[in-house]
Amino acid sequence: MIPTLRIDDLSVSFPRQGAAIAAVQNVSLEIAPSECVGIIGESGSGKTQVFMAAMGLLSKNAAASGSICFEGGELMRADAAALNRVRGSKLTMIFQDPMTSLAPHLAIGTQLAEVLVCHSGLSWRDAWSSAGRMLGRVRVPDPERRLRQYPHELSGGMRQRVMIGMSLLCEPTLVIADEPTSALDVTVQAQLIELLRAMRHEFGMALALISHDLGVVAGLADRILVMYAGRIVESARAAEIFSHARHPYTAEMLKCVPTLSGPRLARLPTLAGQPPQAGEISEGCAFAPRCPRVAARCRSERPLLTAAGAASVACHFPLPA
Amino acid sequence: MSGLNKAAARRLRSNPAAVFALYAMLALAALALLGPWLNPNSIEALDWLHVATRPGLQGAHWFGTDRLGRDLFMRTLAGARVSIGVGLVASVVSLVVGLSFGAIAGYRGGRIDHLMLRMIEILSGLPLIFFVIVLTVVFGRNEYLLFVSIGAVGWLTMARIVRGQTLSIRRREYIEAAVASGASASRIIVKHVIPNLIGPVIVYATLSVPQIILFESFLSFLGLGVQEPHASLGTLIAEGAGEMESAPWILLVPGGVLALLLLCLNLFGDGLRDALDVKES
Amino acid sequence: MTEALLRVKDLCVGFGAHAVISDLSFELFDGETLGLVGESGSGKSTLARAILRLLRSAQGSVEWRGKDLLTCSAAELRAQRRDLQIVFQDPLSSLNPRMTVGDAIAEPLRIFEPGLSAHARALRVGAMLERVGLAAAMGARYPHEFSGGQCQRIGIARAMILNPKLLICDEPVSSLDMSIQGQIVNLLLDLQRDAGTSMLFISHNLAVVRHLSHRVLVMFSGKLVEIATPDALFAAPRHPYTKALLAAVPKIEIEAKGAAAPLRVEEPPAAGRPGGCAYRDRCPYAWPVCASTVPPLAEAATGHWVACHRSHETLIPLSFPT
Numbered sequence A: 001m002i003p004t005l006r007i008d009d010l011s012v013s014f015p016r017q018g019a020a021i022a023a024v025q026n027v028s029l030e031i032a033p034s035e036c037v038g039i040i041g042e043s044g045s046g047k048t049q050v051f052m053a054a055m056g057l058l059s060k061n062a063a064a065s066g067s068i069c070f071e072g073g074e075l076m077r078a079d080a081a082a083l084n085r086v087r088g089s090k091l092t093m094i095f096q097d098p099m100t101s102l103a104p105h106l107a108i109g110t111q112l113a114e115v116l117v118c119h120s121g122l123s124w125r126d127a128w129s130s131a132g133r134m135l136g137r138v139r140v141p142d143p144e145r146r147l148r149q150y151p152h153e154l155s156g157g158m159r160q161r162v163m164i165g166m167s168l169l170c171e172p173t174l175v176i177a178d179e180p181t182s183a184l185d186v187t188v189q190a191q192l193i194e195l196l197r198a199m200r201h202e203f204g205m206a207l208a209l210i211s212h213d214l215g216v217v218a219g220l221a222d223r224i225l226v227m228y229a230g231r232i233v234e235s236a237r238a239a240e241i242f243s244h245a246r247h248p249y250t251a252e253m254l255k256c257v258p259t260l261s262g263p264r265l266a267r268l269p270t271l272a273g274q275p276p277q278a279g280e281i282s283e284g285c286a287f288a289p290r291c292p293r294v295a296a297r298c299r300s301e302r303p304l305l306t307a308a309g310a311a312s313v314a315c316h317f318p319l320p321a
Numbered sequence B: 001m002s003g004l005n006k007a008a009a010r011r012l013r014s015n016p017a018a019v020f021a022l023y024a025m026l027a028l029a030a031l032a033l034l035g036p037w038l039n040p041n042s043i044e045a046l047d048w049l050h051v052a053t054r055p056g057l058q059g060a061h062w063f064g065t066d067r068l069g070r071d072l073f074m075r076t077l078a079g080a081r082v083s084i085g086v087g088l089v090a091s092v093v094s095l096v097v098g099l100s101f102g103a104i105a106g107y108r109g110g111r112i113d114h115l116m117l118r119m120i121e122i123l124s125g126l127p128l129i130f131f132v133i134v135l136t137v138v139f140g141r142n143e144y145l146l147f148v149s150i151g152a153v154g155w156l157t158m159a160r161i162v163r164g165q166t167l168s169i170r171r172r173e174y175i176e177a178a179v180a181s182g183a184s185a186s187r188i189i190v191k192h193v194i195p196n197l198i199g200p201v202i203v204y205a206t207l208s209v210p211q212i213i214l215f216e217s218f219l220s221f222l223g224l225g226v227q228e229p230h231a232s233l234g235t236l237i238a239e240g241a242g243e244m245e246s247a248p249w250i251l252l253v254p255g256g257v258l259a260l261l262l263l264c265l266n267l268f269g270d271g272l273r274d275a276l277d278v279k280e281s
Numbered sequence C: 001m002t003e004a005l006l007r008v009k010d011l012c013v014g015f016g017a018h019a020v021i022s023d024l025s026f027e028l029f030d031g032e033t034l035g036l037v038g039e040s041g042s043g044k045s046t047l048a049r050a051i052l053r054l055l056r057s058a059q060g061s062v063e064w065r066g067k068d069l070l071t072c073s074a075a076e077l078r079a080q081r082r083d084l085q086i087v088f089q090d091p092l093s094s095l096n097p098r099m100t101v102g103d104a105i106a107e108p109l110r111i112f113e114p115g116l117s118a119h120a121r122a123l124r125v126g127a128m129l130e131r132v133g134l135a136a137a138m139g140a141r142y143p144h145e146f147s148g149g150q151c152q153r154i155g156i157a158r159a160m161i162l163n164p165k166l167l168i169c170d171e172p173v174s175s176l177d178m179s180i181q182g183q184i185v186n187l188l189l190d191l192q193r194d195a196g197t198s199m200l201f202i203s204h205n206l207a208v209v210r211h212l213s214h215r216v217l218v219m220f221s222g223k224l225v226e227i228a229t230p231d232a233l234f235a236a237p238r239h240p241y242t243k244a245l246l247a248a249v250p251k252i253e254i255e256a257k258g259a260a261a262p263l264r265v266e267e268p269p270a271a272g273r274p275g276g277c278a279y280r281d282r283c284p285y286a287w288p289v290c291a292s293t294v295p296p297l298a299e300a301a302t303g304h305w306v307a308c309h310r311s312h313e314t315l316i317p318l319s320f321p322t
Helices: A047-055 A080-086 A108-120 A124-137 A143-147 A156-168 A186-203 A214-220 A238-243 A248-256 A296-300 B002-013 B016-038 B072-108 B110-125 B128-139 B143-170 B173-180 B185-221 B233-242 B249-276 C044-051 C074-083 C101-112 C118-131 C136-140 C148-160 C178-195 C206-212 C230-235 C240-248 C288-292
Strands: A005-016 A019-031 A036-040 A063-070 A091-094 A174-178 A206-211 A223-228 A231-237 A306-308 A311-313 C004-013 C021-029 C033-037 C058-064 C084-087 C166-170 C198-202 C215-220 C223-228 C298-301 C304-306
Touching: A005 A047, A019 A047, A019 A063, A019 A231, A036 A047, A036 A214, A047 A063, A047 A091, A047 A174, A047 A206, A091 A156, A108 A124, A108 A143, A108 A156, A124 A143, A124 A156, A156 A186, A186 A206, A186 A214, A186 C240, A206 A214, A214 A238, A223 A238, A223 A248, A231 A238, A231 A248, A248 C178, B002 B016, B002 B249, B016 B072, B016 B249, B072 B110, B072 B143, B072 B185, B072 B233, B072 B249, B110 B143, B128 B143, B143 B185, B173 B185, B173 C084, B185 B233, B185 B249, B233 B249, C004 C044, C004 C198, C021 C044, C021 C058, C021 C198, C021 C223, C033 C044, C033 C206, C044 C058, C044 C166, C044 C198, C074 C084, C084 C148, C101 C118, C101 C136, C101 C148, C118 C136, C118 C148, C148 C178, C166 C178, C178 C198, C178 C206, C198 C206, C206 C230, C215 C230, C215 C240, C223 C230, C223 C240
Parallel strands: A036 A206, A036 A223, A091 A174, A174 A206, C033 C198, C033 C215, C084 C166, C166 C198
Antiparallel strands: A005 A019, A005 A063, A223 A231, A231 A311, A306 A311, C004 C021, C004 C058, C215 C223, C223 C304, C298 C304
């Protein structure tokens, strides 16, 4: 079976003051058809850059190497025309802030219909009515009226529904959602997670869900990739990662999240120290300075992502399964 | 300030045009100040043997002489001294007045801002030339009047710029933090508002020096500024304009110096703007 | 915890349809941490700014140790600020980019202890920097040289250097990464324990609020809808909005997946029609009375206040049609 997305040895770096600052280093991953993969990591871990590279949306000064195959076709060296054929139709993206990804001066319906006219060759009239049907499918009440409204007339959650609808218009095989709910309130966030779940059942597309919020990812993902300092440090089934994290970073991070149960007013368990600054290069494991299980070997030799049971982990001394 | 200014200075140094402009201006200013000691000729001395001689290195007058046999080099340097002086003094006056006026109006807001803004509008409504002529008629012609009248009007634009910048800075969270810390309005203006708008303001001030020099030249050209036997670049150009056909150098020497000065100021101002224009990451 | 340090009474910001906060009253006791939760646009940050009189348009009274902060003179207000400090949401933008962080932390000292020598001040600032987990030598640097978490430590150092009586934290951890949030919460807890500072902790993160509050206020559309201890609130919320809020918190436990969760069509505008309960358009339990009368905040159990016409009933959880 051909994976929907296959990224091989991807590295991305940005020039700064003469030196190349690595944002993503040797990342390889696969997303199977209709699989939901969650990618979690802190800001600066490179999780967004991996998928920006897949969408061909890296900033102009970025240098990327490696291979990105979408449904068997190489995107990395594809020309703009080839990229535009898949981008926006079969491979789509949902951003954190829909206000900045929807054009403020165009009606919602115009923006949705344009996608269909462009990619599916529909007539404007057909595209408009399909757009209305799509808004109904993403549970936007009164879709006919919404089509004629402008982005600023909608609430944040409603705009994100429109974005989700837009990303699904051409029945994509992969949707990349970059922090789709981080700008929204918890109640709205919960509704959107439900919506994404329902859409997966209806459309059967694969979903790459990028988030720093473990809770959001936990509710949706089949498999979870954990990124730290530009590398994947752990990859495992969602159920396993939350019960038996193998990488110390994942385990420590899970301990840090305050929950609605457990003791109050006590000190929270924390992960000491700061994530490494961009451009900080270490010989060994990037997590070594903060790791409770650190040993001499971690500082000299970089651990590679290797299979450990059902999961893969990049650690010399992973936690027992 | 120092850390940020170091970065700005580094960017400025890496801009060859701005560095050249800075050194050229410094050299010109040094010449204008030291000129009288370097050249035996004085501004007023009349050399009847060399009336309206062409520029040349073999004679006593490198840049030639004017109709009355006065050394053009000396007169141009003296004129540059006056022009640079007027430009600097008027810029500093407009900087100080405009900065405090604009910052107070922008920070206090409300009625005070409204009143102060109306005042600026009324003053900028007065035609400048008319204003200068009235002053000249009332107080007679003298050089200090020139400084006063240019300075008095030059701060208006500065105050508007500062007010606009202050209005946007006032909404920043660090201003709120300072208010919550118990800082007084004057402390906030001095410590928090002004340091954050000084970049654009300095740049504007640099770019306004050439405007002021031009304006001074214009007033002198009209006969409202510097008087004979003293000279400014404007009076020299006015004088030269009359001899344009017979002795073009009398126009070209001060005109060239003025053009060089303005070019340098503009290059330096642009370089400064680019150097200070950093995104506060 | 008997003496009210802060007593907010009938606070209003804005009028009529534009009311951001309307008729809001609560008390904060000495040594207490009061959590304030609510969605964006509910007026949480406006409340913080109104209490500190950083807004000009607040009506009502904010009684601080017997003095009304909203009506007292500017000089008196400034004097009171020594004991009333605030930490902001965005750590970087709350620091002056052209001031070293050492100067930023020293600013309250310069204002309230002008007699302090430069040397003594530098020592205090250095000690404070170390107290919040940074090196004393970092005081010479500028805000842009620090990460978000470090900037927030600096903001906390500035707020705590005078040992204020009340610290208002406006979403202090919302913009920080998971692993940093816990560090900042711990720092606040430590400083509070040492200085005996009371806290008004505003956040949309229910878990964090639950963790460090003695009492929790729930705000919706400019009004308080529920006040209770965390134990009571999180075990048995009484207001339908609080219930919805708690149900929406994403859980890390995986077993919730696959369960037929309700898929709701979304949110009518929070600032609803005038008259009646602001939550009625979203409320699955709304009655006709909810559209006509504003429910008053009433004590439903000891120390547990609710503003809901149906709070005395046992409301069974409703599921929604998809």
